[in-house]
């Protein structure tokens with residue numbers, strides 16, 4: 222019996238959301254009086270044993286390089302094998318693209334109950350009850366998992382990353398080989414020079430209040446100064462001002478940065494559904510009654526064309 226946390230990675234780097242999942246899994250293991258173990262499929266640049274500082278006792282690694290580009294079904298098959306071998310009864314994923322694709326497949330194969338998008342540690346006094354957000358973050362629900370193996374995917378920024386001290390994790394190389402890929406990724410093209418939106422710590426986002434694509438320099442200049450990613454509301458992408466991969470919201474990319482700056486965006490529920498997991502939200506809008514202010518941590522009522530250049534200057538001054 223143990224808690225097994227799946228370590229997600231890209232380009233040789235462990236994703237920040239996985240560090241949060243490790244912290245969450247370790248806290249859950251302490252609550253259940255058991256051990257926290259982690260699973261890495263493929264290879265990363267980091268020294269794995271240092272992940273002990275998040276409270277992880279043991280890391281199982283299946284180091285076959287082809288896992289680095291495996292599809293969700295292959296990963297689910299491998300995690301399933303690791304769960305059987307380690308005897309884990311709780312499996313934790315990040316609620317990101319990998320978690321969304323892999324966790325349900327694993328649940329089906331293990332006949333396990335899954336709660337996707339958890340926001341707190343489970344209550345374990347009377348069963349195993351997990352709190353999650355529903356209706357695009359407008360409400361929360363408590364879900365009881367009754368199956369022997371339980372799977373949770375954790376919403377970003379809902380638990381935090383917690384270091385426990387300089388403990389070293391034991392590394393256990395496991396003999397799990399990838400099953401055959403049903404699909405094959407022939408090539409991937411990374412957009413160069415841009416901070417990837419879904420992983421960004423800071424996102425600067427613009428809406429129809431910017432009036433047109435010719436004014437987008439306000440968004441890109443601020444994003445550049447803050448080393449942030451650029452995003453937009455859906456109508457901005459629909460009107461062709463910006464590419465669709467930058468559109469955030471219920472029907473676009475879901476983001477959970479430390480800082481989300483919304484400029485000239487009204488704050489419609491469909492937009493908020495994709496950004497309300499951000500740690501800090503700053504809203505700049507000339508309409509004091511814009512709904513976005515209700516979701517904001519900080520708000521500036523003002524004209525973007527006056528406020529944003531001043532912000533850019535202030536950031537430059539701070540950096541200088």
Ligand SMILES: Cc1cc2nc3c(=O)[nH]c(=O)nc-3n(C[C@H](O)[C@H](O)[C@H](O)COP(=O)(O)OP(=O)(O)OC[C@H]3O[C@@H](n4cnc5c(N)ncnc54)[C@H](O)[C@@H]3O)c2cc1C
Pocket residue numbers: 427428429430431453454455456457468469470471472473484485486487488489490491492495505506507508511523524525526
């Ligand atoms: C099924 C469905 C799914 C949808 N999915 C999404 C989604 O995923 N993402 C999404 O974003 N939308 C989505 N929408 C659209 C959503 O309902 C809103 O229409 C959209 O978010 C509004 O975009 P906006 O805030 O940029 O524009 P507007 O609603 O036009 O708001 C512009 C804002 O800019 C402010 N403003 C104007 N001038 C200035 C200025 N000079 N300085 C500062 N502020 C200024 C205004 O006060 C206003 O608040 C969806 C809609 C539907 C029906």
